[in-house]
Amino acid sequence: MAQTILHRANTRGHANHGWLNSYHTFSFAGYHDPARVHFGVLRVLNDDTVAGGRGFGTHPHDNMEIISIPLAGALEHQDSMGNRGIIRRGDVQVMSAGTGVAHSEKNHHADQEVRFLQIWVFPNRRGVPPRYDQQSFQVEDRHNQLQQVLSPSPDDAGVWIHQDAWFHLGQLDAGFSTTYELKKPGNGVYVFVLEGDVTVDGQALHRRDGLGIWDTDRLELRADGPAEVLLMEVPMTV
Known part of the structure; x- marks a missing residue:
């Protein structure tokens, strides 16, 4: 559960x-x-x-x-x-x-x-050579979808980091709903509401609320009004 x-x-x-x-x-x-x-x-x-x-x-x-x-x-x-x-x-x-x-x-x-x-x-990984990167993303490409902006691999979409983590941004119309499936078993997802109101797995969230979810392989997200969200999938073990 x-x-x-x-x-x-x-x-x-x-x-x-x-x-x-x-x-x-x-x-x-x-x-x-x-x-x-x-x-x-x-x-x-x-x-x-x-x-x-x-x-x-x-x-x-x-x-x-x-x-x-x-x-x-x-x-x-x-x-x-x-x-x-x-x-x-x-x-x-x-x-x-x-x-x-x-x-x-x-x-x-x-x-x-x-x-x-x-x-x-x-x-x-500790002790890696320092590294810097920045990328630009089309904001319209996150309209009613989750746009991947960060991953563990330079060959995947977005910037990359030394961790099995994936970040997604979404700009959602009222009534839009989607399912997010976790990329790696054992990871969790921290949902941060940038603007508006959303419901995640039955939990109502509002502007700047955060909800962490783990021990699951997916989550259900619905925009209760125009909303902007950041989903951060990360390993749960430090």
């Missing part, structure tokens, strides 16, 4: 630094809840808004897969590997920190906010 864990939007950790307004689904920085440290290998799911012209100064990471998904505005990236890039809605960025990398992120515009998801996934 499927197991689930529900995280309502208003139960997330919250830190407002003025220039940064961040909501934490899992324990992060000053927010710690021993019951909400991770979902399988999904370690961080931060919902960040950065003021115009502001950003994160250069800081290090290692042995983590870091994914950024912009929701509005433009995010500028620079790292110690020599990469510079700007990502916008429709783009997905990945950085395999591996043996160690330093990077900075800032709002590319001085006069508007940037909103993005910062996601960390534990890798299945």
Whole structure:
């Protein structure tokens, strides 16, 4: 029988630094809840808004897969590997920190906010060479379907990471329903509602709610109104 864990939007950790307004689904920085440290290998799911012209100064990471998904505005990236890039809605960025990398992120515009998801996934291999990639996706290709934007393989659709994980984005009309079949036995899926209302396996979810599901091979998803969702399939064993 499927197991689930529900995280309502208003139960997330919250830190407002003025220039940064961040909501934490899992324990992060000053927010710690021993019951909400991770979902399988999904370690961080931060919902960040950065003021115009502001950003994160250069800081290090290692042995983590870091994914950024912009929701509005433009995010500028620079790292110690020599990469510079700007990502916008429709783009997905990945950085395999591996043996160690330093990077900075800032709002590319001085006069508007940037909103993005910062996601960390534990890798299945430690000590890999650091790597950076970003890809652009047609937003219309996720209309009433689940568009794959991340996988474990460079030969599959989307960016890839060192983990048996698959991410899908969907922009759904009211009444649309679909079945998501898990790619790998033993994995779970964390459903994060970006906008609107959906029902997943009978559980009603609203904007910024999260639902983790495991011990199943599929889930049923229905949009109860216009909705946007992110599905993150990840191994449950760290």
